[in-house]
Each structure stands twice: as C-alpha cells, then as structure tokens.
Amino acid sequence: MPVYKLYYFPVRGRAELSRLLLAVAGKDYEDIRISFDEWPKKKSTIPTGQMPTFDVDGQLLCQSLTIARYIAREYGYAGKSNMEQALVDQVVDTASDYLGEYFKCYFAPEETKKEAxxxxxxxxxxxxxxxxxxxxxxxxxxKGFFVGSSMTMADLAVYEVLTNVVLRDSKILDGFPKLVEHRNRVAFLPKIKEYLEKRPKTDV
Known part of the structure; x- marks a missing residue:
C-alpha cells in the first residue's frame, strides 16, 4: 500500500480537489500544511517552486491537476473510456480556470480587491x-453526475470551486436548481460528508 504525503498551505486552494479524491477513495495520507511563514524555506526544495506537491513512496509529483488526475486514475474517478476522460477533463480544466480567476481577485491589492x-x-x-x-x-x-453513471473528479472539482462563490453569496446558485441538487448530491456522499464535517474552515 503506497504511502502518501500531500504538501500545501493551510487552505483549501488548489490542493482541495486532491484531498476530496483521497477522501472519497478512503485512502490515508499525511496532510502536511505549510504555513505562509515557513514557505520561503520550503520553496527552494520543490522543482517548480509551487505547491501542492504529492509524495508517493518518495516520488514527488508537482502541479495540482497532475496530482488530482493521478489519484483519480488510480482509484477509478477519471472516467471509464477515452471519451469519458475527455469529458471529465473539460469540466475539471474549466473549474481550474475559474478558480484561477478567483485567486487573482482574492489576492488583489486591498484597494481593488472588493471591486474585483x-x-x-x-x-x-x-x-x-x-x-x-x-x-x-x-x-x-x-439527474446524476457530470459524466457517466457515477461520480468522477469532475463532480468534486465543480463542488469545490463553487464553495468559494457560495461563501461570498449564498443565493448565487438560485437560478441553477440542477447545480444546487448536484452540490447536495456530492456533499452527502458518505465519505465526502464525513470529510467535510472535519475539514478546517478557510476562506479559500
């Protein structure tokens, strides 16, 4: 059984999709959260100079979607055919782009942050x-999930990226009842529900 170590900041951010995948797969891992004060010392030890990173029995993986896709493929959440995998990827990549836009706003200078x-x-x-x-x-x-007849990483990616906007505006999904139903469907998957009840509350 592989030994997993996931390194990231003490926020959801770009590591949360991988955390959700590991949760739904029921896999143990060491969730190593590096403080922002510690980060400058750690940065030089990482090939890309970025987190998250994922250690699999000593083999280090970089890039958030590389990590998430590795976990998804390993445990059956990447799609069951080439077409399903492509459909999953288009949802995940769109969610990632959307998340990137949010980070630009969230980390904007204070004088422009609210407007952004x-x-x-x-x-x-x-x-x-x-x-x-x-x-x-x-x-x-x-009525079900984004791709195929069972949950994939696409469902977790959308669930997580929408968490940020729902925290900002609880009514933002009012015009999208199917997305609300989907969000509830994901949140009440037993292992996801258990994880969400325990995870630290953060802004991003």
Missing amino acids: IEKYLKESTPKTLTCFNKWLEQNDGG
Whole structure:
C-alpha cells in the first residue's frame, strides 16, 4: 500500500480537489500544511517552486491537476473510456480556470480587491455556471453526475470551486436548481460528508 504525503498551505486552494479524491477513495495520507511563514524555506526544495506537491513512496509529483488526475486514475474517478476522460477533463480544466480567476481577485491589492470580487461574481460567474449547468444537463438531464453513471473528479472539482462563490453569496446558485441538487448530491456522499464535517474552515 503506497504511502502518501500531500504538501500545501493551510487552505483549501488548489490542493482541495486532491484531498476530496483521497477522501472519497478512503485512502490515508499525511496532510502536511505549510504555513505562509515557513514557505520561503520550503520553496527552494520543490522543482517548480509551487505547491501542492504529492509524495508517493518518495516520488514527488508537482502541479495540482497532475496530482488530482493521478489519484483519480488510480482509484477509478477519471472516467471509464477515452471519451469519458475527455469529458471529465473539460469540466475539471474549466473549474481550474475559474478558480484561477478567483485567486487573482482574492489576492488583489486591498484597494481593488472588493471591486474585483464583485466583478468576478457578476461577470465571470454567470457564464461559468451556465456552462457547468449545460454540461450537467447533457448527462441524463442533470439527474446524476457530470459524466457517466457515477461520480468522477469532475463532480468534486465543480463542488469545490463553487464553495468559494457560495461563501461570498449564498443565493448565487438560485437560478441553477440542477447545480444546487448536484452540490447536495456530492456533499452527502458518505465519505465526502464525513470529510467535510472535519475539514478546517478557510476562506479559500
């Protein structure tokens, strides 16, 4: 059985998709959270100079989506065919782009941060929600998951990226009932529910 160590900051951020995948797969791992004060010393030891990183029996993996896809493929959450994998990837990559936009706003200078987040919620968010909703409805009318008949990393990616906007505006999904139902469906998967009840609460 492999020994896993996941390194990231003490936030959800770009490591949370991998944490959710490990949770739903029921796999133990060491969740090593590096403080922002410790980070400058750690940075020089990482090939990309970025986190998250994922240690698998001494083999270090870098890049958040590389890590998430490795875990998803290892435990059956990446799609069951080449086409399913492509459909999963388009959802995951869109969620990642959307998350990147949010980080630019969240880490903007204080004098422009509020305006940047408001613009993100009013302009980028409706477009992305419409896209997610369309993809969800294309699979069995949106009654289940994004791809195929069972949960994949696409479902976890959308669940997590929407956490940020729901925390900002609890009514932001009001016009997207299928996405609300999907969000509840994911949150009440037994292992995800157990993980969410225990995970530290953070802004991002």
